[in-house]
Structure formats: C-alpha cells, structure tokens
Amino acid sequence: MTELDWLATWTTLKLATVTxxxxxxxxxxxxxxxSRWQSKWKVVAEALVALPLVLPPTVLGFYLLIAFxxxxxxxxxxxxxxxxxxxxxxxxxxxGSIFYSLPFVVQPLQKAFEQLDQVLLHKxxxxxxxxxxQFRSVVFPLTKTSFITxxxxxxxxxxxxxxxxxxxGGNIPDETRVLSIALFDHVExxxxxxxxxxxxxxLMGSLLVLSAVYLLNFKEPRSFALSRSKLKNxxxxx
Numbered sequence: 001m002t003e004l005d006w007l008a009t010w011t012t013l014k015l016a017t018v019t020x021x022x023x024x025x026x027x028x029x030x031x032x033x034x035s036r037w038q039s040k041w042k043v044v045a046e047a048l049v050a051l052p053l054v055l056p057p058t059v060l061g062f063y064l065l066i067a068f069x070x071x072x073x074x075x076x077x078x079x080x081x082x083x084x085x086x087x088x089x090x091x092x093x094x095x096g097s098i099f100y101s102l103p104f105v106v107q108p109l110q111k112a113f114e115q116l117d118q119v120l121l122h123k124x125x126x127x128x129x130x131x132x133x134q135f136r137s138v139v140f141p142l143t144k145t146s147f148i149t150x151x152x153x154x155x156x157x158x159x160x161x162x163x164x165x166x167x168x169g170g171n172i173p174d175e176t177r178v179l180s181i182a183l184f185d186h187v188e189x190x191x192x193x194x195x196x197x198x199x200x201x202x203l204m205g206s207l208l209v210l211s212a213v214y215l216l217n218f219k220e221p222r223s224f225a226l227s228r229s230k231l232k233n234x235x236x237x238x
Contacts, residue, residue, distance in 0.1 A: 001197060007174045008182040015090070015165075015178060016158040019097040023105040023154045024147070026098065031109035050103045057100065061167025064096050068168060093169040093176050097158045104153040112146035113139070149213050156209040160202065 001009075034046060052060060068075040068087040078086040086092050116139065124134045140147070162180040169176030171185070179198055186195035 002194065004173055004177070005179075005182050005194065005198065008177050008179050011090075011174060011176070012159055012178040012180075015093060015097060016155045018094055019101060019158045020105075020151050020155045022094070022098055023101060024151060027102060027105035027150065027154075028109060030102075031106045032113055034106070034110050035113035049106050052100045053103050057161070057163025058167055060099060061096065061164040064092075064099070064164070065168045068092055068095075087168060088170045088172065088176065090169075090175055093161075093165045093178075096164045096168045097161060100161060100164045101154045101157045104157045105150040108146045108150040108153065109143070112143040116142060145216055148216060152209055152213050152216075156206060160206065 030049065034042065034049070037045070065087060066072060068078070068085075070076050070079050070085060075086045078084075078091075086095075120138050120142075121134055124138050129137065159178075160180060161178065162184070165176065165178055166181060171177050171181050179202060183195055183198040183202070186192070186198065
C-alpha cells in the first residue's frame with residue numbers, strides 16, 4: 001500500500017469510529033421513541049429513517065452538499081461559528097455518514113426495544129427506578145447484543161461509503177479521502193495491483209464483520225439445544 005492509501009485507511013477508520021459513536025448517541029433515543037410510538041404517523045417516521053436504504057447515495061449527497069454550502073442556513077451557521085466551510089471537510093462526511101448509516105443502527109435497536117417485557121420496566125418503576133435507572137439496569141442488559149449488532153453494522157456500512165462521501169467531501173488526502181475513493185482512484189489510473197489489495201481487504205473485512213454479527217445473533221433450535229444438553233448429561237433422547 002502507498003502512503004496515500006495508509007492515510008485513506010486512517011481516515012476511513014476515524015470516520016467509521018466517530019460516526020458509530022454519534023449514531024449510538026442519536027439512534028438510541030430515536031429507536032426507543034419509535035418502539036413506543038402508537039400512531040398512524042409512525043410509519044412515516046420509520047420510512048424517513050429507512051430512506052437511505054433505497055435512496056441513491058448521490059441524491060442524499062447532492063442535497064447535503066447544497067445544505068452545507070455557505071449560501072444556505074446550515075452551512076452558513078457552521079461557517080459563522082467555526083470560521084471554516086462545512087462542505088469538503090471531515091465534519092461534512094461525518095454528518096453525511098450519520099444520515100446514510102442511521103437505519104443500520106436504529107432498526108436493530110427498535111426491534112430489540114419492541115420485544116422487551118414491559119412488566120420488567122413496570123416493576124423497576126414500582127421499586128423507585130427513574131427512566132435512566134430503568135434503561136441502565138433493565139433495558140441495556142437485555143438488549144446488549146442488539147447494541148453490539150447496531151454498532152457493528154453502522155461501523156461496517158460507514159467504511160463502505162462512496163457516493164455520499166465523494167459528493168460532500170471530495171477527494172482530499174488525510175481529510176476526506178477514504179478507502180472506497182482510494183480504490184476508485186487506483187482503478188481510474190489502471191493500477192489494478194493496488195486496487196486488488198484494497199478491494200480484497202475491504203471484501204474480507206466486510207465478510208468478517210457480517211460473520212461476527214450472524215454468530216452473535218445465532219440461536220440454536222430449541223430441540224437441538226435440548227438434545228445436546230441431554231447427551232452431555234448422559235440422558236436418553238426420546
């Protein structure tokens with residue numbers, strides 16, 4: 001790998017880490033609210049959260065690029081506060097990544113929250129636990145696996161971004177140039193040897209991440225688990 005590729009690797013890992021942390025902070029209350037919301041408008045909110053799953057990345061990137069420009073309020077406010085332009089910065093690709101990877105964090109958490117036994121929360125409330133205590137002592141321990149799954153999927157999805165990052169971040173080394181863009185650069189330059197290395201690394205990394213997620217969520221069929229338990233205990237299987 002070239003020096004620029006190592007810089008792209010560092011930028012990619014930094015982007016994925018920062019995005020995943022922010023997604024957990026932002027996505028957890030969104031998932032909790034959706035899991036408790038009883039309204040016909042809930043489907044609209046769920047559709048908005050899930051929109052990046054079907055929306056072309058370049059469409060999302062295009063509208064974010066407009067919003068981030070100094071001519072519009074979000075970009076103007078950012079420039080007034082920080083003194084720097086938001087578009088084509090690391091902050092821009094973090095914000096874009098949050099939008100693009102949001103459903104990969106919200107949906108696993110929402111499903112886990114919806115499956116919680118409400119009786120446990122009522123009992124915790126009767127014992128004097130406030131909402132934060134209930135979440136810390138009841139909700140999180142019971143949904144810890146879903147939090148790990150959500151964080152893993154959010155991290156992996158961010159690593160694979162291309163269209164959104166290119167639209168709002170460009171191709172600036174050590175700032176917005178990530179591995180997917182580095183791979184594109186090598187292909188454009190007909191440097192297939194380096195392209196193969198990056199592509200193979202991304203392929204194996206994605207496979208390992210998905211395998212870890214499926215292994216984490218793997219549940220043996222009850223009959224098989226019971227049979228194996230009986231065998232271990234020397235019992236007969238009927």
